[in-house]
Amino acid sequence: MFSNLVPTVPNVSNSLGLNKGPKIKGTVVLIKKNMVDFSDVVGSVVGVTTSVVDLATEFLVEGITLQLVSATNADPGNGLKGKVGKPGSVENWFTSLPNLTGAETVFTVHFDYEEDTGVPGAFLIKNNHLTEFFLVRLTLHDVPNHGDIHFVCNSWIYPASYYKRPRVFFANKAYLPSETPQLLLKYREEELEDLRGDGTGERQKWDRIYDYDVYNDLGNPDSIIGDLVRPVIGGSSTYPYPRRGRTGRPPTSSDPKSESRMFPLEPSFEIYIPRDERFGHLKMADFLTYMLKAVNQNLRPALEYAFTFLSNEFKDFEDVRELYEGGFKLPGDVLNSISNQIPTPMLREFLRSDGEQTLRYPTPRLIQKNKSAWMTDEEFAREMLAGVNPGLIQCLKEFPPKSKLDPNVYGDQTSTVTKQHLAVNLDGCSVDEAINNNRLFILDHHDAYMPFLRRINETSNKAYATRTILFLKGDGTLKPVAIELSIPHPDGDKFGAESTVHLPAEQGVEGTIWLLAKAYVSVNDAGYHQLVSHWLNTHAVIEPFIIATNRHLSVLHPIHKLLHPHYRDTMNINALARQSLVNAGGIIELTFLPGKYAIEMSSAVYKNWVFPEQALPVDLVKRGMAVEDPSCPHGLRLVIEDYPFAVDGLEIWDAIKTWVHDYVTFYYKTDEAIKQDSELQEWWKELVKVGHGDKQDEPWWFKMQNREELIETCTIVIWIASALHAAVNFGQYPYGGYIVNRPTLSRRLVPKKGTPEYDEMVKSPHVALLRTITPKLQTLIDLSVIEILSRHTSDELYLGQREDEHWTSDAKPLEALKKFGKKLEEIEKKLIERNHDENLRNRNGPVNMPYTLLYPKSEKGLTGQGIPNSISI
Incomplete structure (x- = not known):
């Protein structure tokens, strides 16, 4: 032709x-x-x-x-x-x-x-x-x-x-700087100079320059549509944050500290990142780009238009399930609006394949085998150990729980839960006995939300700061025994909080209020998960490592070769997030409780971020979920033996650390070699002082003076980018796709006696719940996005895999990688066996949904398992 x-x-x-x-x-x-x-x-x-x-x-x-x-x-x-x-x-x-x-x-x-x-x-x-x-x-x-x-x-x-x-x-042979053939050394140095650039000018698509900037591109102070002014995040003690990749776009007219952006999206979804950081040529995530763009530019405004004529409320749980069993039928003019703007292949992703005018969503795994078990207290608690946000629960060490908020600003925020509240549900134990025997636990969303709650509650969103107390039963499962709901004191923050304590109940008004209390906890957990556990603790904290690595570790450097696969596509997905997810007026602000204060809240939590504590064993000990014990596997004894995230995670953590140890000790024979590695020292220095510069004075940073520190650092980076991200990302749709299980919004407080809302709550508990949590519009948009983000792409590379078999010519690292791959295969078999052990009740729960998020491998699509090498979606 x-x-x-x-x-x-x-x-x-x-x-x-x-x-x-x-x-x-x-x-x-x-x-x-x-x-x-x-x-x-x-x-x-x-x-x-x-x-x-x-x-x-x-x-x-x-x-x-x-x-x-x-x-x-x-x-x-x-x-x-x-x-x-x-x-x-x-x-x-x-x-x-x-x-x-x-x-x-x-x-x-x-x-x-x-x-x-x-x-x-x-x-x-x-x-x-x-x-x-x-x-x-x-x-x-x-x-x-x-x-x-x-x-x-x-x-x-x-x-x-x-x-x-x-x-x-x-x-493809790796060299430390001092061991580089002299005739190649100048080329090595010049390549790094090119990658660092000079820090000036607006970056063009062909540039290969890695540099840092603060998050000053989320807001749009020049916009005349709505309130899109947002503070600069990063670069100050008020709003500390990891750095993101610099684009050099000019400042806005209204605020010279803010970087300009087109609203709501760049026409071609283009935002500068170094070209090699963009999604691969064969990647299904190219499709992801256009799907996210379609949600923002086409589906979202069409749905907003539709709900000016349609009711935005779910009638009952059957109405919610209809999203999966029948779909959400669109008015003809709305469908035409979408059809005219979204290419046909993408339209099919949104609409049912039978030609009906309906949005279609796959049935979440949570309700595939049992449609109502999600409502049980056991499942509510189990998901704190084996759900999409399993790294937040803590063993309760003091009673009553205390706050770390500044009492000079927020007054006394000590919990109002008493021993009398708990005594009736501790199976005969006293509170002191339960604490001494590691049987009381807490899911604490109090301090993260309280500083923002007054402002949040001035919007259409209404919520509480929550503390959930749980008790470890004899069969190894948890049961919630109290939920504390707190709001800022009406006379001012310095007067502390107004709190109510709610206890488990199944019948009557108390049963309905208990159902609502669990919903408020789930809303808080969904917001914290998305903004902190997911976005901040994986996506955002890794980006400075990517930048520093490319600026200071040559492609010849063995640590560059070790870490590079774990950076794949991360800068690209982060740039997309800044364009349409975490930006002012974006999907996160629209569909999650913190709204316009979302990134501010994650910045406040970042103040407590400690790099060494991102290591899984250290994190578990810090949260009181494990104690050091050399006689136990992995050197830890879990206080809840059947804690699926921890049990499976420790297997993966140890496998990663063994691989990193074998690799690092091949290239560094002594600790002195670490000290003398000029590229490595500059990499670490810049990572601390610039990449995470708002925390550069913290005493806990490794000094990077020995092999142990380098091994721990690389293990943490790989863990965050692979297994931790997999654990908090790919379960989003399986658990959260059924919105009543993990609602993202609460719109009213517990109704008071004598109000129509209270009467409705008495008469129709499920209606009262649905009127409180995420309505249809936000549900449809949220599901459209988390379904996309929960999918594995067609060219995904999983932990233990490399893009090219000739990634190095050094035989021992190649052998070590094969050993790592075989270990991961063994681990996956072990995890499958655990999920078939009926004695481990937390692995499947009442919903009969096995914990698969840390299975190393997966097929493409919405599988709820698989550990990609990197934060690639």
Whole structure:
């Protein structure tokens, strides 16, 4: 069809009989830029438009040239750099059209080989086309006195005119800075200089620059639509925060401290991140980008329009379940509005496949086997151990529970729960006995919410700060025994809180109020989970590590090779989140309780963030959920033996740490080598002082002076990016897809006697609950998003996997990775067996939903299991 556009171009040098000396053959694997439509395909054949001048230009130049750099022989005229060979060109570029699916294409290149060429340790590449391509790898075959040499690239190559020097790629052997072949050292240093940039100017899509900025791009003070002014988050003691990637966009007109943004979204969803941090060419997450954009730009306004005519209230639980069993029927004009703006393949994702005008949602796993078991106290408590937010529950060590809020500002916030409240439900134990025997626990959402509650309750949202007390029963399950609901004192914050304590009940008004109390707890937990456990503690805290690693650890550095797979796509998904999820007026503010104070609240919690405590064993001990015991597996004794997140998590944690130990000790034979590693020391210094700069003066930072500290650091980073994120992300839809189980909003307080709301509560408890929690509009938007975010992508790489088998040429790290992979397979089998053990009641619970979130592997889609290498969605 296009054969007339791509004539075969012979290799001119070979046809003239030139350069017939010894050659090194290379195989180049690359992906030409994906095409969208016919006109783009035609244009892409020559990299630009199909004008005669441009076509001629493409044929006259050598499109892609590569030059080998010797690691063993110097070039006297090139300073301390290795000898650079003659250019070799990618052959037969024009005989192959770009593949519309983004598939890899293999080309050949030949290099002249002379006696002083030596062993290549790097190559330079120049793209003389007028469009970019993705370079996967270069393999040199049968290099004299060496054999094959592999260069793993996985990088976008833009036209050479954008850069001051050619791109350099190194062979796949790792070197500490002091061990780098001298002839490659300057190239190593120059590459890092390019990646750091000069910290000025607005970044362009072809830039490869990693730099830091504060979160000053969430608000839109120039907007005339609504209140979209938000404080700058990060860079102050008032609003401390991890840093995000710098884009350099100009400031807003109204506030020079805020970065400009288009509202509600950039037209093409474009926001600068280094090109290699963008979603992969084959990734289903490309689809994710457009789906999130469609939710914001198309579905959300269409639904808001629809609910100006429709009731925004669920009538009963059957009405909620109809979202999965029948779907939400859309008015014709709303459907047409959506259909006209969302491409058909994406529309099918929103609508039922049978042609009905309905939004469709898959049935959450929570209610697939039992539609009502979620309402039980046992399931309510079990999800604190085996749900989507299982890292917050604490063993209660003092009674009554106390607050850490400043009493000079917030007065006395000590809990009003008494021993008399609890005594009736402790199965014969006293409170003191239960505390001494580690049988009392608390889910504490008091301090996180109280400073914001007065402002929250001035909006349409209404809520309490909550404390939930639980008791460990003889069968190993938890039961809630009291819920405290607190609001700020009406006379002012310094007077403390007004609190009520509610006890378990099944019948009458007390039963309904108990149901509401659990709902207020769930609303708080859903907000805290999304903003802190998920966004802050995984997405946000990892981004500075990504930036610092690329700025200071060369791709040759063994720690770069270790950590790089765990950074995949994170900057991209974080940029999308700043555009449409955590931004002013975004989905989080619309659908979760804290509303416009959401990121402020996560900033307040970040004040208490401690990096070493992100290690799972340290976290468990801190929360009183485990005690150190060398005689126990993993060196810990869990106070709740059947704590699925902890039990499974410790298996994964130890496997990660063993892998990291084997890897790090291969490259660092002594602690002194850590101290002398200039790149590693600069990496850590900048990570602490800039990346997490608002906490740089904290005494708990590792000093990075020995192998133990490096091993712990890398283990924590990998744990956060892989297993911790998996545990708090991929259960969002399985648990929260049924909105009444994990409501995201509360809209009114407990009704008072003598009001119509109280009478309604007496007459129709379920209606009272539904009128209190998330209504239809926010439910539909929330489900549309968390379904997307709970899915595994088609090209996901899971823990223990690598994108390229030649990621390193060092044999022992390759063996250690295989050992790690086998260990993960063993762990998965063990977890499956545990889920079949009927004695472990917390693993399945009343809903008969096994805890699978820490199974290492998964298929693509909505599976509720699998640990990807990175925070990729």
